[in-house]
Amino acid sequence: MAKHHVEATVNGDAVEFLCETEETLLDVLRDTLHLTGSKEGCASGDCGACSVTLDGRLVCSCLVLGCEVGGRRIETIEGLAEGEALHPLQKKFLEHAALQCGICTPGFLVASRALLERNSNPTDTEIRYWLAGNLCRCTGYDKIVSAVKDAAATLRKG
């Protein structure tokens, strides 16, 4: 059958695309819309490298079909920076050396933003459990937790 024609909003921009039923939102973002910041680490929802928000809700884009997102609002890592300035999370990840190889970083940033939108002052434990679906094999998570806390403090100060 013919491909699905889907209209949605990605990082504030209206987009339209065609996709097969079995194509995931991650496939669409990467291969059709050329937004390769979201990464495929497992395609099974176990690593979080493809994290995006869908109408503000944090999801793995590998577990969403492209044809499901008609009319919905998608935010990816490419939309995190605000105009010319980096988001405080991005700045703090850099300052704290919270990345080594960087493949998991987009997912961690998108997931961390979703956390800070709900909880402006999370504890270490809250950060760690919220981010448990984002695997990082390089850092041991230490500096990521520090960066998120520091970014939260910056955001609280406004």
Add this chain to the structure above:
Amino acid sequence: MAETQSNGHGYVGTRTIRPDGVDKVTGRARFGADFNLPGQLIGRVLRSPHPHARIVAIDTSKAEALPGVKAVITRDDFADQPSEFIPAGEMMMNYKDVVRNVMAREKALYEGHAVAAVAATSAAIAKRALKLIDVTYEVLPHVIDVVEAMRPDAPVLHDDLFTAGVEPKPDKPSNIAKRVEIVLGDIEAGFAKADVVVEREFKTAPVHQGYIEPHAALATVSEDGSAELWCCTQGHFIVRAHCARLLGLDIARIRVTASEIGGGFGGKTVVYLEPLALALSRKAKRPVKMVMSREEVFKASGPTSGATVRVKMGATRDGKFVAGFAELKYQAGAFQGSPVQPGVMCAYAPYDMENVKVIGYDVVSNRPKVAAYRAPGAPISEFAVESVVDEIAKKLGLDPIELRMMNAAREGTKAAYGPKFGPIGLEETLNSIKKTEHWNTPLRKWQGRGVASGFWFNIGGETCVSLTVNEDGTVSLMAGTPDIGGLRASLAMIAADELSVEYDKVRPIIGDTGSLGFNFLTGGSRSAFSGSMAVVEAAKQIKADCCARACKLWDLKPEQVAWERDRVRPIGDVADKAKPMSIADFAKVAGKTGGPIVGYGRLNAQGAGPSLGTHLVDLEVDPETGRVTILRYTVAQDAGRAIHPAYVEGQFQGGAVQGIGWALNEEYVYGADGKLQNAGFLDYRMPVASDVPMIDAILVEVANPKHPYGVRGVGETPIVPPLGAIANAMENATGIRFTELPMSPPKVLKALKEQGVTAK
């Protein structure tokens, strides 16, 4: 020309923002799977469902006939390679095996072994084409376990494999590829002096490097045999060499660009998809992109060896180690080449001992061929030794740190594997751990504390970088070793300090294989060590060149001009004759003083000092479920000199957490059918953020005299001590000596029950 050491801005030792950072926090950085070319095809691999089978026939005709399929390759597309061993970092390799690992020839030797590959106009068509390839297998009995594989009646994987290193040469093939041995002193005499002897057998499970980025490659081969390849690798020059060999191409015809790399830990030092993508592209005459699924990563790449290790150590009453014996049996996977050699060499390396004997066996079985994993081989043998050291401490009623201190290798110690150590920092790490508040905090019931040390050699090797002073005085730095965790930051800091330019004015990139001389891969904790030496060399050339230019400009003799502190100055009695010139000043006059200002650092770096570390861990055991919680963790390690302390700490922390996974939950689980049952992140249980505490990192700096800044490699040692430290903490918590990894809850609960250690 006179020269004095430059002091520059002093960036080394500070926490700069990494130059590649913004790209990595914005999604801009391009990793292996992020490259695409117009007209590209999608390549997919057909993999063996059997752990061991003769490949009788492969019929690709139906797949080739499927519309959209542009190329199909099998063993027939690769020429056989003669048997020849070649050093590959800390390991050895043989092209006869490499060609068989990338594409099975006579037999499929593990579940997931590549048997054919297709390139098609879409992923869906490629997938359908795989189903149309008809492979006739003659299924053979398989063997998974290393001890079983060593039995005389075990199914033999290679009928031309005769155990090397034994006399007389065996007349029958076996799965034991080789026996290695190191001997120092007289082991029997040593044991005769011992007041206490502890002997234990240990077992470790194979574990995967677990990089989050699956292997990916994009290849394009033109009609004249010129090839371009983009891939995620720890060594694009190595990829080029392997691919040239396997495809019969001239090295100059292949240009490999290393993408950003999403983790490797040793697992991306070999080729899997790269030669297949090139072969498919050569056949299809179109670009071919290939990306592994996570399942393929687990079944067909990595892991490191599982092993069986027997350790016997003797000590005198006052704690002096007088004899150490070990026998290591390491799984190599389907082809020989386990890291048993470094395992043998590292086993007793942290200690100053007169009598050591270590024997190792390299054993093949029907598993994926092992690849390097962070200090390959060392965590396994040192886990066993560190466990026994702890037991000796307990038997003698000695503090485990004091016991290690008493026996610690230090400057001048002759290692059992050969060399005499220069300055090394084991004692300093032990001292730092002993002084921590962590070490002195009381524990509660069911909590335990463990300590263990670890050793890794580190390597240097062939390295080439260029430094170019641009027209505006900025500096372009090109290195040829993929940046896996902050290399560009470190090299830029060194360049900035050497040339006295601002850090932000140095822009480092990783050049492709056409842009620099040969670089060995990123591995052996060598890239910052060797790369910084090459940068110093390149900077030295630039400074000498600038001095020569100044001589011309100022009409002075070479001895009247020198680079002092931050610029070229007239010196001595002509010191007032001219205004000193910075690098930026020379940039402005480059054209009229001889053209571009370029330095080219090339060397085969020697003198990589070993890095030793000591880890301290607190954990708690749930006596009713066997579940272990890591409560607190401290790492102290000798970095020689930390160029970028935050990234050094990151290495310590990341290695410790990988070690925690290895110790507690990670393992390859095979069914009786020889198939891997947990080929995914769901059931291959790597630590998640909520599994671990903050990891305190203590930087110990015992300068490496062989490096201009005192640097040592730091990346690998951190994975060595955790296994022993955690096992020792488990003993401390429960009174039970765990000898089998992982110490997963079912095993722990069973041991508690068997030993009568219960909550009630």
Add this chain to the structure above:
Amino acid sequence: MRYEAPETVERATALLAESAGEARVLAGGTDLLVQMRADVVEPALIVDIKRIAETRAITEDRGGWRIGAAVTGAELKEHPRLQQVWPGVVEAANLIGSTQVQGRATLGGNLCNGSPAADSVPALIAAGAVATLAGPQGRRELPVEDVMLGPRRLALGKGEIVVSFRLPPRPPRSSDAYLRFIPRTEMDIAVVGVGVSLTVDASGTITDARVSLGAVAPRVLLVREAAAAIVGSRLDRPAQDRLEAAARAACAPIDDKRGTVEFRIQVAGVLARRAALIALDRARTS
């Protein structure tokens, strides 16, 4: 592969009933998409039920609660009152996978995936939840414990879907709890899961209880003997021991990559006791 996202239950069931090839219901997709990617299933038709309002609603219903089959774990957690009444159900749903998965995974999907290790199912069974099913022949109600027959086997007819779950009215001093055992702190599939729901009288004596065990048999079990072991008690030590023994006696697990038979049986007893103690504490203070 056809994709449909109907807005009514009737349309959804008709599509499923009429499908010639394999048809799958898509709710959160956290199991289905993984199975599709791994080539375990290749459906000819996918029916997305998330556009059906009834599957997405949480409503009070005759003193109890009705939860749509396509309500996600995150939505359950964010509901202002549900967590107070049914903390065990909410915590179970929020143990399914990561934060990302909780934003998608649904109660209906967790049940209909047909895994004996599904986290929310023991909690729902302990809660006495009844599933409302709709099919070409109309609607019917089925206790959750009767929906799953075995691994990947459900008591649903062709074209039949789970529309919602009804949680019964709660007497005073009632509460529930769900615990599972996993080797890590997050992200694993339950090696053992235990749901306990109970009611106590003013003196703290348990007057009613339901205990359900997951991942210890081919289907999620409602263990009446385990409930009987604690009803009439204040969950003192002997009652705890009886509960542990009854829970263990009900287990019929397998050895697999996630745990051994011996381990599962042992831990089932431990978790039953721990979950009951948590539920009791909650009931007393509710």
